[in-house]
């Protein structure tokens with residue numbers, strides 16, 4: 607049976623939040639854990655839109671915090687599936703922080719999340735293929751295999767000798 611295909615853009619999610627006092631530390635900057643919570647939700651909704659299934663977070667790649675986000679800032683999260691494998695989907699997320707009174711805006715975070723679509727019993731279930739269309743979507747799609755091998759290697763789920771895509775990056779002619 608041929609697998610259903612869906613354009614990656616159909617999974618696009620945009621979420622806007624205001625940084626409130628409960629979200630901040632004693633320096634009045636947004637707490638990292640609160641940011642990761644928002645990122646998890648936005649990325650999960652993108653994976654749900656692609657799969658039309660319940661999804662669980664399987665892994666989160668490196669998340670770095672470049673600059674503090676002040677109380678009262680507006681945070682905008684943009685998430686989209688980059689590639690689907692069998693039951694898993696990689697989601698790319700960009701986060702922007704904006705201080706509206708001063709008119710300043712900067713990109714505060716970027717990350718890749720992996721979600722797995724599951725059935726009612728929590729067992730992994732196949733998802734549609736994700737089809738990239740724009741040059742940026744193609745670039746994220748191509749890199750997804752390499753990133754998948756790296757995260758599965760680090761999770762002890764892939765043997766180094768099977769990480770062919772990764773090895774090809776370091777192959778010496």
Ligand SMILES: CCCCCCCCCCCCCCCC(=O)SCCNC(=O)CCNC(=O)[C@H](O)C(C)(C)COP(=O)(O)OP(=O)(O)OC[C@H]1O[C@@H](n2cnc3c(N)ncnc32)[C@H](O)[C@@H]1OP(=O)(O)O
Nearest residue numbers: 647650661662663664665691692693694720722730757761
């Ligand atoms: C009806 C109402 C709907 C609800 C409407 C409301 C929704 C409103 C939206 C809000 C949404 C919030 C969403 C929060 C989402 C959580 O926070 S969920 C809580 C945190 N996460 C968990 O509890 C997950 C716990 N882990 C597990 O359940 C299992 O390990 C997993 C992830 C299902 C994998 O199960 P497994 O038995 O190891 O399966 P296995 O066949 O070996 O692997 C399956 C796939 O997982 C991949 N995988 C496994 N481990 C990893 C890893 N470490 N890294 C990357 N990929 C991995 C495999 O590569 C494989 O991929 P494919 O080759 O199939 O593409």
